[in-house]
Amino acid sequence: MPEDVENMREYREKMNNIILQNADKNIKRFFTQDSRVYEPGKLDKKTKELMGLVASTVLRCNDCIFYHLDQCYKENVTDEELYETLNIALIVGGSITIPRIRNIFEMWEQIKKF
C-alpha cells in the first residue's frame, strides 16, 4: 500500500511507450487528446492540473492522482492550495476517498524531496 513515486513514474513511462508503439490510431489519438486538455488556455495550467487532481481523487484512481500531483508540484502548488483542493474532493467524494488522501499525503512528501 505505501506508494513509491519513483516506481510509479518509471512504470507509467515504460507502459506508455509500449502502448504508443503498439496500439492502434484511436488509442494514440486519445492519448494526444488527453495531453491537450491540460495545456494552458483561458485557464492556466495550474488550475487545470488541480482540476485533474480533484477528478482523479473523487474517482479514486491512484495512478491518475499521482500524475496530477507530480504536475501540481511543477506548477508550484503550495501545501495550503493542495489542502484546499483535497477538502473539495473529500466533501464531494466522501470518506471513501480517505485512503486516497492518505496516499496523496505520502506521495506529496516524496515528490517534494526530489
Add this chain to the structure above:
Amino acid sequence: MPEDVENMREYREKMNNIILQNADKNIKRFFTQDSRVYEPGKLDKKTKELMGLVASTVLRCNDCIFYHLDQCYKENVTDEELYETLNIALIVGGSITIPRIRNIFEMWEQIKKF
C-alpha cells in the same frame, strides 16, 4: 430530460429547508461543512466552483452540476473557461459524461438569461 433551472433552484431550496429543520446534528454539520470548503482561501471562489463542477460532472450528478454552474455564473466564468473545464471532465470521465455535457449546455443558456 430537458432541464428547468428555475424548478431545480426551487426544489433544492425547499428540500434543504426541510432537511435543516428536521434532520439530526450530523446531517446539519455535513451541510455546513459542504458550504465551507468552497469559501475563498488561498484558492479563489471561482477556481473552487470550477473544481466542484469538474467533480460533479465526472461523477455525473445533474443536481450537483447545476448548483456549481449557477455559482460559476455568479463568479463571472466565461464560455471559454467553461468549455476548457468541460474538456477536462470529458477526457477524465469519458463519453458517459456526454449526456451531462448536453444538460450543462442547456442549463448554462438558461442561467445566462436570468
Add this chain to the structure above:
Amino acid sequence: MPEDVENMREYREKMNNIILQNADKNIKRFFTQDSRVYEPGKLDKKTKELMGLVASTVLRCNDCIFYHLDQCYKENVTDEELYETLNIALIVGGSITIPRIRNIFEMWEQIKKF
C-alpha cells in the same frame, strides 16, 4: 425532479412483470436471488433493508433507494433510525449523495402518508 412514490411503485411493478414474462432464465434467476438476500436470517429484515438503503444511496440510484425506503417503512424504521443511516451514507458517499438525500426526505414523507 420531485418524486411521486405512487408512480414509482406502479412503474416498478409493471416493468418487473414484463421482464419476468419475457426475459430468459438467467435474468429471472437474478431477480429471485435479489429477493432472497433480504430475507431474515441471522440478521433481521430491518437491518438488511437499512443496508440496502445505504448501498443504494452511496451508489446514487433513486429507484433502488425508493424500494428500500418503502421496505424500511414496513419494518417500522423510525425517523431517527433513518437519519442515522443517512449520516453513514452521506459521510461515506460525500456531498454527491445530497440530491439523493433530498429525494429521500421527500419520498419518506409521501410513504408515511399512505
Add this chain to the structure above:
Amino acid sequence: MPEDVENMREYREKMNNIILQNADKNIKRFFTQDSRVYEPGKLDKKTKELMGLVASTVLRCNDCIFYHLDQCYKENVTDEELYETLNIALIVGGSITIPRIRNIFEMWEQIKKF
C-alpha cells in the same frame, strides 16, 4: 420515469447540434473520436454496439443506453441476443442496474414499434 424514445432522440440531436456549433475544438474532437470507435473493423459494428450497451448499463447512464439500444436495433440484434447481453451487465453491475434494465425493456418495445 417512463422513457419516451422519440423525445430522447430529439433532445439528443438538438443538443449535439448546439454543442458542435458552440464548443471548442477539443470537445468537437472528442465527439468525432466517440463515433470512430464504433465503426466496423476487425470486430463488426453489432458487436461494438453491444459492448457500448454493456458499458452504458454497468455505468448506469440512461441516455447512453438508449443511444446504443437504438444502434443495436439497426444492427438487427434479436431479443435473445439483447437478453444475453443484459445478463452480463446485470451480473457484473449488480441489482443497482435493475432500474436501467426496466428502462431498457420499455425503450426496446418503443424502438421496435417505429
Add this chain to the structure above:
Amino acid sequence: MPEDVENMREYREKMNNIILQNADKNIKRFFTQDSRVYEPGKLDKKTKELMGLVASTVLRCNDCIFYHLDQCYKENVTDEELYETLNIALIVGGSITIPRIRNIFEMWEQIKKF
C-alpha cells in the same frame, strides 16, 4: 494482492497521524465527523459498522473495507452475519465486487487470528 492486515493497520494509523498534524481545519473536521456517524445511537454500533462494510464493498475500497471488518470483529459479528452482509453487497454491487469479497475472506481469517 494478498492483504496483510497488520501492515494495513500500521499504514492507516501512521498516515492518519500525519494528516491530523498537517492538514487544515476542514480536513480535520471531516475526520472527526467520519468517526461520529458510527457512534451508537438509536442504531447500535454493530449495525452501523455492518452498514459501513456494505457501503465500502459496493464502492470497492479495500482500505475502507478492512477498517470496517476490523470494527465488525470487535463488535462480535459472526461468520454467518458477515456472509449475510456480503450477500447484500454482492447482489447490489455485482460480480465486480468479487475480488473484494476474496480479500474480505482473507482479511477476516487474519483478523480472527489476532
Add this chain to the structure above:
Amino acid sequence: MPEDVENMREYREKMNNIILQNADKNIKRFFTQDSRVYEPGKLDKKTKELMGLVASTVLRCNDCIFYHLDQCYKENVTDEELYETLNIALIVGGSITIPRIRNIFEMWEQIKKF
C-alpha cells in the same frame, strides 16, 4: 503496480476455493450464476468475454480485467480485436481507465507467453 498474472491466477483460485467451501448458499449461487452468463448461447463465448472485459475496464477492476483477458486469450482474440475493444472502453470510461489499459498491455504480454 506491475502485475504478475501467475500470482493473480493462483490467488484467485485459492480464494475461490475458500469461499466455495465456507460461504453460504446465496454466495455460492451467485458464483454459479456468474459462470453461466458467459456460456455460449445466441452470442458466442468470445463476444461475451469481450463484453466482460469492456465492463471490467470501465468499472476499473484489475482482477476482473485479468480474468476476462485470460479467457479472451483462450478464445483466440487477436491484438487488433483487443485494441478495438479497449478503444470502446477508453472512450466510454475516459482517461481514468488509462492506468488499467497500461496493466492490460502488460498482462496481455504475460498471458501470451504462457
